[in-house]
Amino acid sequence: MDRIIIFDTTLRDGEQAPGFSMTLNEKLMLAQQLARLGVDVIEAGFAASSPGDFSSVRKIAEEVKGPIICSLARANKKDIEAAAKALEPAERKRIHTFIATSEIHMKYKLKMDKEEVLARAIEAVKFARNFTDDVEFSAEDATRSDLNFLCKIFEEVIKAGATTINIPDTVGYAIPSEFKEKILYIINRVPNIDKVILSVHCHNDLGLAVANSLIAIEVGVRQVECTINGIGERAGNAALEEIVMAIKTRRDHFKLTTNINTKEIYRTSQLLSHITGVYVQPNKAIVGKNAFAHEAGIHQHGVLENPLTYEIMKPEDIGLPTNTIVLGKHSGRHALKKRIEELGFTNIPDEALDKIFEKFKVIADRKKEVFDDDLFAIVQEVLLDVPIKTYQLEYLQVLSGNTIVPSATVGLRRGEETFQDSSTGDGPVDATFKAIDRITGINGTLLSYRIRAVTHGKDAVGEVTVEVKFNGKTFVGKGSSTDIIEASALAYIDTVNKYLYRETIDKLIEDFSIEESIKES
Ligand code: KIV
Numbered sequence: 001m002d003r004i005i006i007f008d009t010t011l012r013d014g015e016q017a018p019g020f021s022m023t024l025n026e027k028l029m030l031a032q033q034l035a036r037l038g039v040d041v042i043e044a045g046f047a048a049s050s051p052g053d054f055s056s057v058r059k060i061a062e063e064v065k066g067p068i069i070c071s072l073a074r075a076n077k078k079d080i081e082a083a084a085k086a087l088e089p090a091e092r093k094r095i096h097t098f099i100a101t102s103e104i105h106m107k108y109k110l111k112m113d114k115e116e117v118l119a120r121a122i123e124a125v126k127f128a129r130n131f132t133d134d135v136e137f138s139a140e141d142a143t144r145s146d147l148n149f150l151c152k153i154f155e156e157v158i159k160a161g162a163t164t165i166n167i168p169d170t171v172g173y174a175i176p177s178e179f180k181e182k183i184l185y186i187i188n189r190v191p192n193i194d195k196v197i198l199s200v201h202c203h204n205d206l207g208l209a210v211a212n213s214l215i216a217i218e219v220g221v222r223q224v225e226c227t228i229n230g231i232g233e234r235a236g237n238a239a240l241e242e243i244v245m246a247i248k249t250r251r252d253h254f255k256l257t258t259n260i261n262t263k264e265i266y267r268t269s270q271l272l273s274h275i276t277g278v279y280v281q282p283n284k285a286i287v288g289k290n291a292f293a294h295e296a297g298i299h300q301h302g303v304l305e306n307p308l309t310y311e312i313m314k315p316e317d318i319g320l321p322t323n324t325i326v327l328g329k330h331s332g333r334h335a336l337k338k339r340i341e342e343l344g345f346t347n348i349p350d351e352a353l354d355k356i357f358e359k360f361k362v363i364a365d366r367k368k369e370v371f372d373d374d375l376f377a378i379v380q381e382v383l384l385d386v387p388i389k390t391y392q393l394e395y396l397q398v399l400s401g402n403t404i405v406p407s408a409t410v411g412l413r414r415g416e417e418t419f420q421d422s423s424t425g426d427g428p429v430d431a432t433f434k435a436i437d438r439i440t441g442i443n444g445t446l447l448s449y450r451i452r453a454v455t456h457g458k459d460a461v462g463e464v465t466v467e468v469k470f471n472g473k474t475f476v477g478k479g480s481s482t483d484i485i486e487a488s489a490l491a492y493i494d495t496v497n498k499y500l501y502r503e504t505i506d507k508l509i510e511d512f513s514i515e516e517s518i519k520e521s
């Protein structure tokens with residue numbers, strides 16, 4: 001097989017990292033983009049881990065067509081049943097079950113010996129096969145596990161029905177040359193290894209996740225697990241865009257392909273950044289702001305003469321937009337719709353398009369030019385928030401200066417009613433947030449606040465990202481406006497709405513599970 005299976009775990013391993021949590025709508029939007037990107041498998045979540053995860057795996061299984069939809073499950077019946085139930089509506093589904101195999105994990109985390117772990121793994125794979133023919137088994141912390149035990153467990157789970165065997169470098173400990181030897185050892189010692197697809201899942205603690213993934217495919221591994229922008233636990237997972245572009249750019253070396261439509265890479269990376277509010281470092285390979293920028297005169301000269309002097313990839317290969325100036329205040333609905341479709345947002349309902357157009361006109365009135373990034377912000381604001389907006393900002397008045405106590409008066413609409421309250425604060429933003437808290441009656445703790453200019457010039461749109469904790473749960477909210485206090489208020493209200501939405505969903509799922517168990521018993 002000369003094609004590498006791209007298994008995307010942005011929505012599972014990526015999303016579980018602090019600061020990357022997403023709402024159901026955000027996950028669905030990203031999953032749809034991952035399908036457009038052409039990933040083979042979407043690991044949509046860990047169904048048993050929370051009601052929120054269960055419902056997002058289920059929703060993605062219902063709505064996203066094309067890739068295999070996968071849920072993670074520990075090696076126990078309850079987890080596997082939850083995964084199977086969440087995956088029921090999927091056209092093609094995979095259950096991914098795992099158990100740790102290293103001495104340190106077995107002794108301190110699982111408190112189990114090798115025999116127990118082996119028995120659990122076999123049982124889990126057999127049980128998962130009752131729900132689907134596509135079962136992946138992972139030996140967590142494989143790179144710190146006893147190799148002979150690893151070979152034994154792999155041989156037995158293949159006999160039990162596993163179809164993909166994954167070798168995770170869970171703590172990012174492997175060194176490429178050593179990883180290669182370990183994989184070769186497994187290939188040579190596990191007699192039935194040719195019956196399955198061999199996979200790797202590398203973490204980036206030593207900055208080697210992509211290098212380890214690439215060495216693995218050189219020795220016969222045919223699935224790599226990775227995430228967009230390399231997000232994930234601690235230093236992250238192997239970056240999808242780096243693996244894919246290495247395989248494409250060095251086809252002469254790897255002699256392999258992927259199903260990825262590389263022209264969707266940049267858009268997917270941007271979408272994830274916009275959703276999470278976490279932007280990639282400028283010098284990040286492939287998708288960083290500077291990845292295709294040539295500063296040095298001597299480089300610029302070379303590139304102008306022949307791009308290949310300093311460019312090993314073309315910006316258009318990853319879908320990097322070349323025209324940034326797009327629309328202005330005289331542009332109509334039709335032109336706006338066309339541009340939005342070019343940005344990848346197709347099939348937008350008319351009602352949402354009306355709202356986008358309304359917001360676009362407001363921005364266009366304040367600015368001379370409306371850029372793609374402005375549109376991105378508007379579209380996401382409308383598309384992601386339509387079903388979950390409990391509170392909406394009606395008006396905001398702020399008094400601030402270096403000789404007065406900053407104060408804010410806020411009006412929020414909830415349903416047909418508008419509520420107003422005021423507060424003073426340490427600054428205009430603090431006063432605004434406090435006034436919002438007084439209206440909603442929910443006190444949030446601000447964990448982080450970031451602001452960036454989305455576009456250029458003095459009239460740029462400011463995008464504010466806040467991380468706020470409500471009742472022990474953290475939510476990321478975003479707001480954009482040419483007025484940064486308004487953007488801050490919108491971002492804060494966004495977190496309040498997400499919190500209220502999550503509470504409602506959790507309640508519904510709880511009621512549903514209670515009803516289900518009453519029916520079953
Ligand atoms: O890093 C890891 O070991 C994992 C497994 C669950 C595959 O994420």
Ligand code: ZN
Pocket residue numbers: 013168170201203233
């Ligand atoms: Zn992992």
